[in-house]
Amino acid sequence: MLIYLRKRIVSSALPLVVVIVGVFALARMTGNPAALYLPLNATQQMRDDFTARNGLDQPLLVQMADYFGGVLRLDFGQSLRTGEDAAAMALRAFPATLQLAATTMVLAVLLALAVGCWAALKPNGVADRISSFVSMAAASIPDFWLAIVGIWVFAITLGWLPTSGVSGAGAWVLPIATLLLRPFGVLVQIVRGSMVSALSEPYIKLARSRGAGELRVVTHHALRNAAAPALTVAGDLTVGLVNGAVVVETIFGWPGIGKLMIDSILQRDFAVLQAAVLLTAVAIFALNILIDMGYALLDARVRPVTARA
Amino acid sequence: MTSSSRVLPQAAVLKWPALAAGALLLLSGCSVANSASGPAAAGGSLRVVLAQEPPTLEACESNLTSTGVVVRSNVTEPLIERNPTTGELEPLLATEWKATSATEWTFKLREGVKFQDGTPFNAEAAAFTINRAVNSKLGCNVEGYVFGDADLVVKAVDATTLTVTSPTPDPILPLRLSFLEIVPTTTSTTAKVREPIGTGPYKIEKWDAGQKITLSSWDGYWGKKPAYAKAEYQWRSESSVRAAMITSGEADVALGLGPDDNIGDLGVDYPNNETVALRLDGTKAPLNDIRVRQAVNYAIDKEGIVGSLYQGKHKVAAQLVPAGVVGHNPALEGWPFDLDKAKALVAEAKAAGVDTGAQISLVVRNAQFPKVTELAQVLQEQLSQAGLNVKLKMLETSQQLTYQTRPFAQDEGAAAVLVQHGNQAGDAAFTVDQYMLSTGAQSAFGTPEFDAMIKKADSASGDEREKDFEQIFDYQNNKVVQFANISHQTGILGKSKSVNYTPNSSSGDELRVSEMTPAS
Numbered sequence: 001m002l003i004y005l006r007k008r009i010v011s012s013a014l015p016l017v018v019v020i021v022g023v024f025a026l027a028r029m030t031g032n033p034a035a036l037y038l039p040l041n042a043t044q045q046m047r048d049d050f051t052a053r054n055g056l057d058q059p060l061l062v063q064m065a066d067y068f069g070g071v072l073r074l075d076f077g078q079s080l081r082t083g084e085d086a087a088a089m090a091l092r093a094f095p096a097t098l099q100l101a102a103t104t105m106v107l108a109v110l111l112a113l114a115v116g117c118w119a120a121l122k123p124n125g126v127a128d129r130i131s132s133f134v135s136m137a138a139a140s141i142p143d144f145w146l147a148i149v150g151i152w153v154f155a156i157t158l159g160w161l162p163t164s165g166v167s168g169a170g171a172w173v174l175p176i177a178t179l180l181l182r183p184f185g186v187l188v189q190i191v192r193g194s195m196v197s198a199l200s201e202p203y204i205k206l207a208r209s210r211g212a213g214e215l216r217v218v219t220h221h222a223l224r225n226a227a228a229p230a231l232t233v234a235g236d237l238t239v240g241l242v243n244g245a246v247v248v249e250t251i252f253g254w255p256g257i258g259k260l261m262i263d264s265i266l267q268r269d270f271a272v273l274q275a276a277v278l279l280t281a282v283a284i285f286a287l288n289i290l291i292d293m294g295y296a297l298l299d300a301r302v303r304p305v306t307a308r309a
Numbered sequence: 310m311t312s313s314s315r316v317l318p319q320a321a322v323l324k325w326p327a328l329a330a331g332a333l334l335l336l337s338g339c340s341v342a343n344s345a346s347g348p349a350a351a352g353g354s355l356r357v358v359l360a361q362e363p364p365t366l367e368a369c370e371s372n373l374t375s376t377g378v379v380v381r382s383n384v385t386e387p388l389i390e391r392n393p394t395t396g397e398l399e400p401l402l403a404t405e406w407k408a409t410s411a412t413e414w415t416f417k418l419r420e421g422v423k424f425q426d427g428t429p430f431n432a433e434a435a436a437f438t439i440n441r442a443v444n445s446k447l448g449c450n451v452e453g454y455v456f457g458d459a460d461l462v463v464k465a466v467d468a469t470t471l472t473v474t475s476p477t478p479d480p481i482l483p484l485r486l487s488f489l490e491i492v493p494t495t496t497s498t499t500a501k502v503r504e505p506i507g508t509g510p511y512k513i514e515k516w517d518a519g520q521k522i523t524l525s526s527w528d529g530y531w532g533k534k535p536a537y538a539k540a541e542y543q544w545r546s547e548s549s550v551r552a553a554m555i556t557s558g559e560a561d562v563a564l565g566l567g568p569d570d571n572i573g574d575l576g577v578d579y580p581n582n583e584t585v586a587l588r589l590d591g592t593k594a595p596l597n598d599i600r601v602r603q604a605v606n607y608a609i610d611k612e613g614i615v616g617s618l619y620q621g622k623h624k625v626a627a628q629l630v631p632a633g634v635v636g637h638n639p640a641l642e643g644w645p646f647d648l649d650k651a652k653a654l655v656a657e658a659k660a661a662g663v664d665t666g667a668q669i670s671l672v673v674r675n676a677q678f679p680k681v682t683e684l685a686q687v688l689q690e691q692l693s694q695a696g697l698n699v700k701l702k703m704l705e706t707s708q709q710l711t712y713q714t715r716p717f718a719q720d721e722g723a724a725a726v727l728v729q730h731g732n733q734a735g736d737a738a739f740t741v742d743q744y745m746l747s748t749g750a751q752s753a754f755g756t757p758e759f760d761a762m763i764k765k766a767d768s769a770s771g772d773e774r775e776k777d778f779e780q781i782f783d784y785q786n787n788k789v790v791q792f793a794n795i796s797h798q799t800g801i802l803g804k805s806k807s808v809n810y811t812p813n814s815s816s817g818d819e820l821r822v823s824e825m826t827p828a829s
Contacts, residue, residue, distance in 0.1 A: 035710040037455035039372075041743045041750035042714075047452050053448060081364040083501055084518070092518060148549060156558050163543055163553040168518065253545045255519030268707055 005289065012285040014164045016278075020071075023277045024064055024270075034055060037080060042130050052124050054080065067274065073179030075279075077271030081263075086271035089260065090279045096166075097249070097256035098283070099282075106175050108183040109234050115184075116191025117218050131188055140183030149177045164252040175252045181239040182244035190233050194226035203226075228298050235291035239284050324414045353538035355808065355822055357369035357566050357727045358551045358560040362544045363522070366513065367501040368490035369449035374818050378544055378564065380820040382522060385490035385507030388416060388435060389470075389483050389689075396633055396735045398483055402430060402491055402508060403471075411478045418469040422531045423492040425512040432465035437494045439463045439473065439486070455488045455734075477740070480770035481736055486736070498823060510823045524822070535823035546678070552576075553802035562810070562825070563803030564817060567679030572803050579798030579812035582634070583731040584608065584626050587671075587688065588713075588791040590753040593723035595665045595697070600658040602790040605725065606644035606693035607651035614687060615796050618680050622801075626794040628782040629730055631742050636737025636766070636778025640704070641786060643794060651695035659696075672726045674709040678798065685727060692725075693732050699725070724753075729798075733818050737778040738767050744792070745785060752791070759789055777803040 034050045042050075051057045055066065070077060076087040102195070119131035154174060155163040161170045192274065199222050208223045246258035257276055264273035363376045368385045370811025371377040382390065388403035402461050403416040415610065421547045422430040424438050442449045444460045462474040473610045475482055492505055504513045511524035522542040526535055543560070545551050554560040554569035564574055585603065611625040627643040630636065659665040669692070672687040685701055704712075711718045728751070741763050762784060766777030785791060802812045810825040 031707060031711070036707055037448055037450075038448075040710075040714050042453040046448070049446065052562070068599060082501060083365060083367075089518070096519075111706050148547075151550060151553050156553050159557065159769055163557050163559055164550050165543065165559070251550060253543065253550070266707070277745060306769075 076275040086275040090275040093257045093260040104179040112187030119192045120195030133186040135188035138181040198222040198226040313507040356560045357562045359544040360565040366504040389487045393459045394815040413474045416471045431468040432471040436463040436465045536826040540822045561805045566801040583798040588726045596723040598663045600654040604651040604654035606793045607647045610646040622799040623796040631797040638779035638782040655696040671723045672712040729780045
C-alpha cells in the first residue's frame with residue numbers, strides 16, 4: 001500500500017505543477033488589475049506605480065520564478081484586495097467548504113443507499129417509480145433556484161430557519177439541503193441500477209436458498225458488490241463540492257473557498273487565486289487517493305497486491 | 310494466494326458512513342470552521358447587511374463604497390463634512406476655515422478631541438493624514454479620486470491651526486479635504502492599515518474575516534454618544550437575500566436593494582446621486598457624426614424605461630448630475646423619445662456619406678445595478694429600430710473598464726458605453742473633469758472650446774461657478790452630445806420597523822450609525 005501511495009503522490013505532482021503554471025499564466029493573460037484597484041481617473045503615473053509596486057511590470061517568467069520561489073518558502077504573497085497573507089485567506093476559507101462538502105456527501109450517500117436499495121428490491125414497482133421520479137427531479141433542479149425558494153419558504157414564510165449565515169445548527173440546513181439534492185438524485189440512480197444487477201446474481205439466490213433474511217441479503221451480500229460504482233461517482237461529486245460550492249456559498253454567505261476563488265478571479269487577486277487553487281488541487285489529489293483506497297477496500301480485484309503466498 | 314490488506318467487515322458498508330456523519334456533525338458542533346459562533350445581535354446592537362465585505366477599512370481608501378460605508382464618520386472622521394441634504398460644508402474636526410490666499414486655506418481645529426488609542430487630535434495629526442494620503446507613495450485610492458497628481462503643502466502652524474496650499478487656486482479644496490478621514494501619527498506610512506484608529510463614535514471591536522465586523526461605541530468620543538452600543542456588519546451578495554434578512558428580522562438595515570426584492574413597506578427609497586447614461590465615442594463612425602449621436606438620444610424611450618423597468622422610482626435624466634449637485638442645470642430638459650426623428654437623422658447622416666451601418670458596441674457591465682441586463686437589451690432594441698447596427702457586449706468589471714477608462718480598448722469601432730456615475734462630492738467638477746474634458750479619464754472626446762469652458766468653471770467660485778457648470782451641461786447636450794442621459798437612480802434601503810432612520814443621498818457610501826436610533 002505504501003508503494004502504491006508513493007506512486008500516486010509522484011504521479012500527482014506533475015498535474016499539480018501544470019495546474020499551478022496554467023492558473024498563473026491564464027490569470028495574467030486577463031490583463032493588468034490596476035484599473036480595478038485604482039480610481040477611475042487614475043493617472044498613467046499612478047497605474048505605472050501600482051504595476052511596479054506589485055511586480056506586474058516584470059516578464060512573466062520572472063514573475064513565475066518569483067512565485068515558485070515563494071511557494072517553496074511557503075510564501076504565497078499578499079492579496080491585492082485586502083493586503084492579507086494569501087495563504088492565510090485560503091486556509092481560512094477551505095475548512096468551511098470541507099465541512100459543508102463532507103457533511104453533504106455523507107448524508108447524500110446514506111440517503112441514496114437507503115432509497116436506492118429500497119427501489120431495487122422490486123424493479124418497476126411503486127417504490128422504484130417513486131424513487132426514480134424523485135431522484136430525477138432532485139438531479140435536475142438548479143441549485144440557485146432551490147436556494148432562493150428554500151429561503152422564501154423556510155426562512156421568510158415559515159420562519160423556521162435563518163435565511164443565511166453560519167450561526168447555529170439551523171444555518172446548516174438550507175445550504176446542505178440545497179447542495180445535497182443533486183448528489184442524492186444521481187447516487188440513487190447509480191445505487192438502484194447496481195443493486196438491481198447485484199440482486200439478480202446467482203450468489204444472491206444461493207444466499208436466499210440458505211435462508212438468509214432479506215435485510216442481510218441486501219446489506220451483506222448485494223450492497224457490498226453494488227457499492228463500488230456508487231463510491232466512484234460519489235468521489236467525483238465530492239471533488240466538485242470541494243472545488244467550492246460557489247452558488248450556495250454566495251447565496252447563503254458561507255465563507256468557503258469557492259466564493260473566495262470567484263471573488264479573486266473577478267478582482268484579479270492573483271496571489272489569493274493561486275493559493276486557493278493550489279490548496280484545492282492538493283486536497284483533490286488527496287481525496288482521489290482516499291477514494292482509490294476505499295475502492296480497493298471494497299473490491300479485492302482492484303486491491304494492490306503487497307504479499308503473495 | 311492471500312492478501313495482506315484487511316477486508317472490511319461487511320456490515321461496515323453502512324456503519325462507516327453513519328459513524329462519519331455523526332462524527333462530522335459532533336466535531337463541527339454545527340459551527341462553521343472560520344466563523345464566530347454566538348447569538349444574533351439584539352438589544353443595543355444595530356445589524357447591517359451589506360452587498361460585500363469591505364476589502365479593507367483603511368482610512369485612505371474610504372472613498373471606496375464598500376470601505377466608506379463602514380468606516381466613514383463611524384470609526385474615523387474628516388475635518389469637514391458635506392451635509393448630503395443641503396450640500397453645505399459643516400464643521401467636524403475643523404471648526405472653521407477660510408481662504409488666506411489664492412492658493413492657501415487655513416483651518417482651525419477642534420480642541421479636546423482624542424483618537425481611540427488615547428493620543429490627541431491636533432494639527433500635526435491632520436497634516437500627517439494629508440501627507441500620508443495625498444503626498445506619499447502609499448497609493449491611496451482617495452488620492453487619485455479627489456486630488457489627482459496635485460501634491461499639497463501642509464503645515465501645522467500650532468496645535469489647532471493648519472494651513473494647506475495647493476499648486477493652483479482651488480476654490481473647492483475644503484470639499485476635497487472632506488474625503489480625508491483623519492488618523493493619528495502612529496499610523497503606518499509604509500503600508501496600508503486594515504483596521505484604522507480614528508476619532509469617531511465607534512471603534513473596531515472585531516473583524517471576523519469573511520463573516521462579520523463589529524463596531525462598539527467608544528466612551529471617549531468628543532461628541533454625542535450614539536444610541537446603539539454596537540453595530541454589526543454582515544454581507545450577502547444577493548440582494549434578494551439581503552431583503553429577506555430584513556423581512557425575517559435577521560438584520561435591521563440592508564443596502565443596495567432592487568425594485569424586485571419584495572421588501573414591501575420595509576424598503577425606503579432615497580436619491581443616491583447615481584445617474585445612468587450612454588457615453589458615445591464621437592471619434593469613430595458612425596458616432597463621429599453628431600446627427601447619429603442625436604439620433605441615439607431621440608431613440609431611447611427614457612420614460613418607458615423608468616416606468617416599466619424601474620416602476621417609476623427613477624427619474625428621467627437630462628444631465629449627468631442630479632439636482633442638489635452644484636452646477637446642476639434645472640432648465641435642461643431631457644431629449645424626447647421620437648423614433649421617427651431618430652430614423653430621419655440616421656438617414657440624413659447616411660445620405661451625407663456617414664457609414665451608419667458600421668457596428669456600434671453597446672458595452673455594459675454585468676450586474677452593475679438592478680436590471681442592467683434588461684436595460685441593455687432595451688437599449689439595443691431601440692437603437693436598432695432607429696437604423697443603427699448595435700452589438701451588445703455584456704462584460705465583467707475588469708473587461709468593461711477597458712472601455713470605460715483611458716486608455717480605451719482600440720481593437721474595434723465605435724463604442725456606446727453604459728455608465729453609472731455617482732457624484733457624491735456635490736460639485737459638478739467631480740463629474741465634468743472626468744467625463745467631459747477631452748483628456749478626462751472617462752471622456753471619449755471633447756472640443757477645445759468645451760475644454761476652455763470646463764477649465765474656467767473649475768477655477769470659478771460661488772454663483773459664477775454654478776452658472777459656468779450649468780452652461781457646460783447645456784453645451785454638452787446641444788453642441789457636443791457625448792452622452793445620452795437616461796435616468797437618475799433611486800436607491801432602496803431596507804429598514805426594520807425597530808430602527809428610526811431617514812436615508813439620504815450619501816447613505817450608500819457613508820452610513821452614519823450615530824444618526825440611527827431605536828424606534829420606541
